[in-house]
Amino acid sequence: MAVLADRCKEIKVTLVDIDEKRINAWNDDDLGNLPVYEPGLKAIIRRNRNKNLFFSCEIAKAIKEADMVFISVNTPTKKSGFGAGYASDLKWVESSARQVADFSSGHTIVVEKSTVPVRTAELIQDILSDSENNSRDSNNKKTFSVLSSPEFLAEGTAINDLENPDRVLIGGEDNDAIKSLGKIYERWIPSEKILFTNVWSSELSKLTANAFLAQRLSSINAISALCEATGAEINEVANAIGADKRIGKKFLAAGPGFGGSCFQKDILNLVYLCKYYGLDTVSNYWEQVLTVNNWQKERIASLIVEKLFGTVTNKKIALFGFSFKANTNDTRESPSISIANDLLENGANLMITDPQVLPHQIEKELHSRDSETITDLKGSWSFTKNLEECVKDADAIVILTSWKEYEECDFRSYSKLMRKPSWIFDTRKIISKDSLKGSGIKFWQIGMGTLNYPKVF
Numbered sequence: 001m002a003v004l005a006d007r008c009k010e011i012k013v014t015l016v017d018i019d020e021k022r023i024n025a026w027n028d029d030d031l032g033n034l035p036v037y038e039p040g041l042k043a044i045i046r047r048n049r050n051k052n053l054f055f056s057c058e059i060a061k062a063i064k065e066a067d068m069v070f071i072s073v074n075t076p077t078k079k080s081g082f083g084a085g086y087a088s089d090l091k092w093v094e095s096s097a098r099q100v101a102d103f104s105s106g107h108t109i110v111v112e113k114s115t116v117p118v119r120t121a122e123l124i125q126d127i128l129s130d131s132e133n134n135s136r137d138s139n140n141k142k143t144f145s146v147l148s149s150p151e152f153l154a155e156g157t158a159i160n161d162l163e164n165p166d167r168v169l170i171g172g173e174d175n176d177a178i179k180s181l182g183k184i185y186e187r188w189i190p191s192e193k194i195l196f197t198n199v200w201s202s203e204l205s206k207l208t209a210n211a212f213l214a215q216r217l218s219s220i221n222a223i224s225a226l227c228e229a230t231g232a233e234i235n236e237v238a239n240a241i242g243a244d245k246r247i248g249k250k251f252l253a254a255g256p257g258f259g260g261s262c263f264q265k266d267i268l269n270l271v272y273l274c275k276y277y278g279l280d281t282v283s284n285y286w287e288q289v290l291t292v293n294n295w296q297k298e299r300i301a302s303l304i305v306e307k308l309f310g311t312v313t314n315k316k317i318a319l320f321g322f323s324f325k326a327n328t329n330d331t332r333e334s335p336s337i338s339i340a341n342d343l344l345e346n347g348a349n350l351m352i353t354d355p356q357v358l359p360h361q362i363e364k365e366l367h368s369r370d371s372e373t374i375t376d377l378k379g380s381w382s383f384t385k386n387l388e389e390c391v392k393d394a395d396a397i398v399i400l401t402s403w404k405e406y407e408e409c410d411f412r413s414y415s416k417l418m419r420k421p422s423w424i425f426d427t428r429k430i431i432s433k434d435s436l437k438g439s440g441i442k443f444w445q446i447g448m449g450t451l452n453y454p455k456v457f
């Protein structure tokens with residue numbers, strides 16, 4: 001919405017939220033306190049805030065004034081009730097739709113922006129139709145058009161993804177509403193990149209795009225383990241297959257498993273939808289993407305323990321990176337959470353560092369496991385921003401996020417501060433093996449085969 005306000009100065013954009021603290025943070029004079037860290041975002045907020053971009057808790061007023069309402073609330077995986085562990089919880093979408101129904105006036109275009117299961121627009125439409133019917137004979141006659149326009153930006157590159165998207169999707173039935181939304185996007189996006197579909201295709205395309213992307217990562221991560229076992233090298237394999245245009249170069253970086261608020265949630269949702277429609281084989285197929293992802297995280301924690309003589313109890317391990325990827329402060333479903341918890345359960349003393357994640361966020365994530373496992377946490381953890389302090393006397397450095405800062409580190413000099421024999425575990429492939437030559441440090445890297453592999457025949 002900030003980019004939309006930036007690109008369309010004559011449109012007044014008001015962001016409303018029931019969380020007053022969050023709205024206050026968006027309105028904070030110190031732009032360092034914005035709730036989201038995203039490269040380029042501060043500048044856009046600075047340029048537009050209180051000109052045509054407003055942050056407010058006055059939900060009723062904003063809805064009443066609006067010609068178009070974007071529902072952009074979270075749709076987390078349900079924790080209890082029917083579909084628990086798989087289905088998306090739509091309570092926030094529903095309550096937003098009810099608020100739009102209550103507070104709108106005249107004709108309102110309602111755009112479903114949240115990632116939702118297929119046919120959610122029906123739920124929104126049903127709620128709005130009731131309100132339409134009830135208002136028919138009143139002074140405040142209300143009408144609505146519901147569109148689906150899912151978001152494809154990735155965190156860390158959000159501004160560029162919004163300014164130069166591969167495509168924008170608009171799903172709907174009402175041509176006037178579709179045109180109104182299309183015209184907004186056309187202000188900065190070439191019209192051939194704006195795709196029109198029916199509402200259900202639009203909703204399903206979003207889930208499918210994420211499922212395909214996550215599937216690529218599970219595929220390359222599965223092959224990373226095979227590289228380690230055979231002496232092949234994952235970057236060489238990724239380059240070789242990526243050169244085939246049908247496969248493509250992007251999203252082939254093997255890592256500690258994918259994280260983020262989207263892939264796992266959306267695949268669980270897809271799995272649930274397939275089950276619901278009786279497509280068990282299809283649902284099992286997609287669930288395997290998550291099985292491989294969990295396996296990748298677990299195998300990394302377990303090989304760290306194995307290499308450190310089978311025990312990490314009371315050993316100091318420096319964890320580099322807690323966000324789920326570089327250039328974001330988001331830690332949701334970060335592979336660092338599961339790897340850190342596994343090491344803690346094995347008694348490690350972790351020293352965690354991250355340039356953007358705050359310790360209280362780490363605290364929340366590490367203790368969000370179910371109570372049974374929390375009592376099993378045997379090790380301890382602390383936090384520092386200072387990388388030298390982080391590695392001092394450590395037995396191992398584990399690189400979990402590819403922050404640029406870590407690519408620029410002098411690991412040879414860090415190795416002198418560590419306890420011997422010292423290890424680096426590079427799960428993001430940011431260090432070149434040559435840069436460590438002669439340092440005596442032991443080195444493991446994702447997808448890097450060793451030459452003393454056993455022969456197959």
Ligand code: UGA
Nearest residue numbers: 151152153154155251252253254255258259260262324325
């Ligand atoms: C993802 C999709 O990429 C977006 O298109 C989508 O709009 C978004 O979900 C969403 O549904 O809102 P995001 O989760 O922000 O975006 O981040 P990604 O760049 O997709 O990264 C996800 C995870 O995959 C990260 O943990 C990242 O480190 C990992 N990854 C990504 C790899 O391990 N290797 C790669 O080559 C790429």
